[in-house]
Amino acid sequence: MKNSCLRFSAALLLAALAIPASAQDESPTMIAAPDRDEGKGPFERLIIRGATLIDGTGAPPIGPVDIVIEGNRITEVTSVGYPGLEIDEDWRPADATYEIDAHGAWVMPGIVDTHTHTGGATKAPEAEYTYKLWLAHGVTTVRGVPSGAMEFSLAEKERSANNEIAAPRIFSYHTMGSGEAYSDTRILTPEDARKWVRYAARAGIDGLKLGSHRPAIMAALLDEASKLKLGSLAHLGQMGVAQMNAQDAARLGLGTLTHYYGLFEAMYEDHDVQPWPSDMNYGNEQHRFGQVARQWNLVAGRGSDKWNALLDEFLAFDFTLNPTMTIYSAGRDVMRASNADWHDAYTLPTQWDFFTPSRESHGAYWFYWTTEDEVAWRNFYRVWMQFLNDYKNRGGRVTVGSDSGFIYQLYGFGTILELEMLQE
Incomplete structure (x- = not known):
């Protein structure tokens, strides 16, 4: 047996040596969805029969109703009786x-998740x-920020729009410098930034996913994006x-803030920057995510x-907050999230x-996570949720985004958790 194992190991070694270097060095890549072989539609005249309808306007559920969809458009919603009684067949729309x-069953508009990533090549x-997983949770539209490399995500977006794959509708946002044409190009000046935005717009992206760029670069990116809609x-x-x-x-024209980065810093009372501990190292994600929650008592108080x-000011700019609370929720109870x-x-x-x-691995920072860290996160959420609630109550826009695929949050499941957390 031992000799057999040695021969097998030698064979594997020889096989490995025979593989060209380029194949061994090849990086993992995303695999596009297969052509659709399940699901049906669209139909000339689809009728959904006898549902209880939640229409998404804030109106209470009502039913039973019949819903007529012609092509991709809802053309009629008809009440067909009363709860607990026989359906009145005379009221029903015909010719389905x-x-x-x-x-x-219940029918409601598809859920829109405005902060997503489509898996990842290594995970x-x-x-x-x-x-x-998204579709199984009722997520029918996603904004990828990004949902993969530019060329991959734009191809998947088009295939989804053409009903060629079983997938939500995809909106494709990309980071500065994305795209094969920019793989070896650095963006150093405002004009460089504008040129990239024009290139990305021609490629067909829907929007920009930005970082905390230098003010001159940020201004150029946002101004050019506005010109190109x-x-x-x-x-x-x-x-x-x-x-x-x-x-x-926001003053430069940003449309949406995702996560919380930059929000607390805009309300500091006695600091210009967060007072980091002396051993702080941003490259250590235990430090990064452990310390960010400790801003909760640095900001001006509610009211x-x-x-x-x-x-x-946010209201005046029609600014959107996309908090993605779900993706950080493990910070306040990691054992719940992991189990x-x-x-x-x-x-x-x-x-x-x-x-x-x-x-x-990004977001896998649980080396020595403590009760002290979790308490800091609970306090952070308390202040964060107060701000979000105040903005919503003033008429501000707060959207659903999950950022799943990190920190024990799974696609689809994270979207539903975000809806739950928005009710806290």
Whole structure:
């Protein structure tokens, strides 16, 4: 047996030596969704029969109703009786080319998740896996920020729009310098930034996913995006937030702030920058995510002049907050997040490996997470949720985004958790 093992090992070694170097060095890549071989539609005249309807306007549920869809348009919603009584067949719309029996079920608009990533080459490389988890949770539209490399995500966006794959509708946002034409090009000046925006717009992107760029670069990116009618969203990372917080970015024309980076920094009372501990190292994600929550008591209090002024300014700019609270929720109870019931059935082994503590995997920073860290996060959420609630109550726009695929949050499941957290 031992000799057999040695011969087998030698064969493997020879086989490895025979593989060209280029093949051994090849990086993992995303795998596009297969052509659609399941699902039906659109239909000339689809009728969904007997549903209870939640229409998304704030109106209460009502039913039973029949819903007529012609092509991709809802053309009629008809009440067909009363709860607990027989359906009145005389009230029902006719001439369906296809019917769905929805008696005892609810119908609602598809959920829009405005902060997503389509898996990842090393953790969930098959796009079909992510798409189906989204669809299974009722997510019918996603904004990828990004959903992969520019060329990959734009191709998947087009295939989805053409009903060639089973996937949500995809809006494609990209970071500065994305695209094969820019793989060896650095963006150093405002004019460089403008040229890239024009290139990306020609490629077909829907908007920009920005960081905390230098003010001159940020201004150029946002101005050019506005001229070309592209959307804009920013993760104002801590490495640049001292020169570009949420208030600064909103004044330059940013459309959406995602996460919380730059929000707390715009309301500091006695600091210009966060007072980091002496051993702080942003490259250590335990430090990065452990320290960010410790801003909760650095900001002006709820109802203060600075707090209210920021709310008013955001409202004046029609600014959007996209908090993605779900993706940081493990910070306040990591054992709950890591032991969620669905991991056994739905989390890929490679995705699970990515979640577990690692110095390399983004968001896998649980080396010595303590009760002190979790208490800091609970306090952080309390202040953060107060600001979000105040903005919503003043008429501000707060949107649903999950950022799943990191920190024990799985695609689709994270979207539903975000909806739950928005009710806290």
